[in-house]
Amino acid sequence: MKVGLTGGIATGKSTVSRMLSERGAAIVDADVVAREVVEPGTEGASLIRERFGEGVFLPDGSLDRQSLGRIIFADKQAREDLNRLLHPLIIRRMEEETARRQAADPHCIVVWDTPLLIEESLTDRVDWVVVVYIPIALQQKRLMERDGIRAEEARSRMKAQMSIEEKKSFADILIDNSGTLAETERQVDALWQTLVSKNGSAQP
Structure with missing residues (x-):
């Protein structure tokens, strides 16, 4: 079973991912x-260098994520180019990592922890969307x-993504994380039991 x-x-999302782990x-x-x-040295680094230039790399050849982040948050076309x-x-x-995990344990429940699962049309690659x-x-x-940012920058970053209210409509299961950690834990427990039941896994 593969869960998005x-x-x-x-x-x-990272909190829920940790709980599922x-x-x-x-x-x-x-x-x-x-x-x-x-x-x-990777293909990805070469592609970024071709599109964005040396200015988004540090002297040691690693990606300068802050510099690249400033570009893509401010420029929709740049963001789309990077994703493409x-x-x-x-x-x-x-997919390679999923296959490796499933080869080691055919009954494992693989969770794709993916911010752009919906935006990148990956929902058809998973069995469940969580x-x-x-609230916004x-x-x-x-x-x-x-x-540690101001409201204007926070709104800008949020607008760079699909609205959480819109994402909500794609969910097979919704985890409401607006309450306490204990409340989120209870929802994750219920989710896990559902996944194990549907998967036919021997996991507890």
Whole structure:
């Protein structure tokens, strides 16, 4: 079984991913994979250099994520170009990692922890779509607190993604993370039991 886990910036997707991992899920993290495919000497790094130039790289050849981030948050076309370049590399690596996990354990529940699961039309690659949700006002507040940024910048970052309210409509299962951690844990427990039951897994 393959589950797509997504949400918006600062909604708590990573928290839910950690909780699922603790229950036995095999996490394939798109953010981790995205870093791997742009390491020095990779095809991804070469593609970024061709499109964005040397200015988004550090002297040691590694990607200057802050510089690139400033460009793509301010320029929709640049953001789309970056996604177009890296998306196939990321998906290929995620599929390879999924196959490796499933070969080791045919009954494992693989979770694709993927911020752009919906935007990149990946929902047809997973059996279940789980969306981590909080109301927009709370999302902005948590983002400001987490990253130490002003409201205007927080709104700009949020607008760079599909609205969490829109993502909500794609969910097979919705995890409401607007309450306490204990409340989120209870929802994740219920989700895990559902997944294990549907998967026919022997996991507890």
